Amino acid sequence: MVSQKIVIKNPTGLHLRPAGILCKEAMEFKSLITFRFRENTANAKSVLSVLGACVKSGDEIELMCEGEDEEEALKALITAIENGLGE
Numbered sequence: 868m869v870s871q872k873i874v875i876k877n878p879t880g881l882h883l884r885p886a887g888i889l890c891k892e893a894m895e896f897k898s899l900i901t902f903r904f905r906e907n908t909a910n911a912k913s914v915l916s917v918l919g920a921c922v923k924s925g926d927e928i929e930l931m932c933e934g935e936d937e938e939e940a941l942k943a944l945i946t947a948i949e950n951g952l953g954e
Contacts, residue, residue: 880923885952898934
């Protein structure tokens with residue numbers, strides 16, 4: 868398992884459009900991809916799970932990837948978040 872903390876930079880946090888982009892990116896990989904925010908863990912491949920985490924701009928999440936392509940998955944998701952998830 869690999870993990871990394873990252874701050875969400877989107878001005879509106881993980882609302883529907885960026886949550887959808889995050890999920891689409893996560894579904895490209897075979898690994899289990901989750902993130903921890905406060906005391907909750909969300910499935911990064913589920914839009915409802917991502918939206919339910921209520922992540923706002925400036926919040927820090929910890930992305931966790933576990934599986935055969937975990938390194939590539941973590942790198943791709945960190946890049947997507949750093950690039951603003953389409954915003």
